[in-house]
Amino acid sequence: MAGTEIFGIEEIRVLTDVIERKMIHRYGSHSVRSGIYRVEEFEEKAKKITGSKHALALTNGTAALITALKGIGVGPGDEVITSPFTFIATIEAIVACGAVPILGEIDETLALDPVSAEKLITKKTGALIPVHMFGAAADVDAFVEIGKKYGIPVIEDACEVVGGTYKGRYLGSIGDCGTWSFDPNKTLTVGEGGLILTDDEDLWFKMDCYHDHGHVHSKKHDRGEEGKFGLGVNYRLSELQGALGVVALDKMPAALEKLRRTKKRIIDSVKDTGIKVRPMHDLEGDTASHLIFMLPSPEAAVSFRRAAGETGTGFSIISENTWHYAKHWKALEEMGEKDFFGTKAPSYAPETMAATEAKLSRAVMTGLNINMSDEDTERIINSVRSGAETALR
Numbered sequence: 001m002a003g004t005e006i007f008g009i010e011e012i013r014v015l016t017d018v019i020e021r022k023m024i025h026r027y028g029s030h031s032v033r034s035g036i037y038r039v040e041e042f043e044e045k046a047k048k049i050t051g052s053k054h055a056l057a058l059t060n061g062t063a064a065l066i067t068a069l070k071g072i073g074v075g076p077g078d079e080v081i082t083s084p085f086t087f088i089a090t091i092e093a094i095v096a097c098g099a100v101p102i103l104g105e106i107d108e109t110l111a112l113d114p115v116s117a118e119k120l121i122t123k124k125t126g127a128l129i130p131v132h133m134f135g136a137a138a139d140v141d142a143f144v145e146i147g148k149k150y151g152i153p154v155i156e157d158a159c160e161v162v163g164g165t166y167k168g169r170y171l172g173s174i175g176d177c178g179t180w181s182f183d184p185n186k187t188l189t190v191g192e193g194g195l196i197l198t199d200d201e202d203l204w205f206k207m208d209c210y211h212d213h214g215h216v217h218s219k220k221h222d223r224g225e226e227g228k229f230g231l232g233v234n235y236r237l238s239e240l241q242g243a244l245g246v247v248a249l250d251k252m253p254a255a256l257e258k259l260r261r262t263k264k265r266i267i268d269s270v271k272d273t274g275i276k277v278r279p280m281h282d283l284e285g286d287t288a289s290h291l292i293f294m295l296p297s298p299e300a301a302v303s304f305r306r307a308a309g310e311t312g313t314g315f316s317i318i319s320e321n322t323w324h325y326a327k328h329w330k331a332l333e334e335m336g337e338k339d340f341f342g343t344k345a346p347s348y349a350p351e352t353m354a355a356t357e358a359k360l361s362r363a364v365m366t367g368l369n370i371n372m373s374d375e376d377t378e379r380i381i382n383s384v385r386s387g388a389e390t391a392l393r
């Protein structure tokens with residue numbers, strides 16, 4: 001699951017090259033850098049792979065989400081609709097912009113349910129953020145449709161699914177914009193890094209300026225002479241991470257191929273047990289970073305976990321996952337029903353997430369590695385078989 005698994009000589013070579021040239025800044029010093037811009041190469045590669053017109057690399061996925069919201073113009077008092085099953089960064093990005101997170105419920109695929117999201121739209125809704133979780137796509141077409149219907153921008157939080165697709169299009173490249181993360185826990189990592197994809201020139205320009213103190217970037221001028229477009233922040237990526245990003249994207253197809261092959265082998269080997277695999281809006285686009293089964297009841301999920309654990313594979317029940325489920329975030333709950341720049345936040349109490357709880361409490365999950373040995377794969381197969389036999393008895 002962690003991209004360091006596939007680090008090798010290629011990463012050492014590109015990092016050594018950046019260090020030897022002593023050219024760490026992605027911008028400026030045009031006359032002495034021999035035309036080498038590693039972060040830009042990373043962006044160009046992401047554009048080429050996804051078909052997006054623009055790509056902007058930044059320090060991390062959280063910065064990418066904040067920059068996307070800022071670029072869209074989300075600000076104090078606005079509401080942003082997203083999923084209660086995500087990483088807390090999605091919520092933090094909304095709050096960092098002074099906006100109120102509004103949580104819908106998830107569908108059977110464990111992504112934000114478009115029907116529940118649409119019901120939450122108000123005059124204050126500034127953006128919709130469907131989150132593609134644990135390898136698989138949210139129902140992007142439905143969100144794009146809702147976005148068009150109400151004139152609300154859609155930001156795909158694709159931080160967890162770099163390389164995943166939906167009906168043949170790369171996740172993150174379908175909404176008004178989308179974000180990728182390359183943090184140390186992701187399938188592909190550059191240490192810390194993020195990327196925003198968009199086809200919207202105006203949005204890209206605003207985000208590009210915002211992420212670097214408002215600079216209007218131009219190779220015709222050096223940094224000091226560049227114009228400014230408003231105020232911004234510093235979310236610039238360094239050339240070291242840019243260089244790693246180029247390698248990571250080169251390695252992406254082979255990494256995904258391996259993950260998908262392993263997952264298929266496991267699923268094919270346990271089909272006869274009758275266990276239900278997590279349904280998906282696009283099975284082929286799954287990055288296969290996670291193996292998730294849906295049990296008929298929370299009790300069956302507990303039995304599955306126990307039996308699978310006894311045969312060597314740790315499965316977790318997703319409703320207990322404190323990292324990815326809003327029910328566990330006390331800091332968020334404490335913000336509930338308080339005033340946010342003139343807009344009252346809803347309650348974030350666990351009872352407000354009943355439909356989500358009903359699904360996550362039946363979902364059991366284990367992560368898959370890119371370089372999985374035959375023995376590891378066989379062990380997981382045996383554990384799933386044992387878990388299924390016990391839980392579905």
Ligand SMILES: Cc1ncc(COP(=O)(O)O)c(C=O)c1O
Binds near residue numbers: 063
């Ligand atoms: C769904 C989701 N959104 C956003 C982020 C934030 O990415 P980063 O860790 O690069 O800031 C993550 C990272 O775990 C994530 O899983």
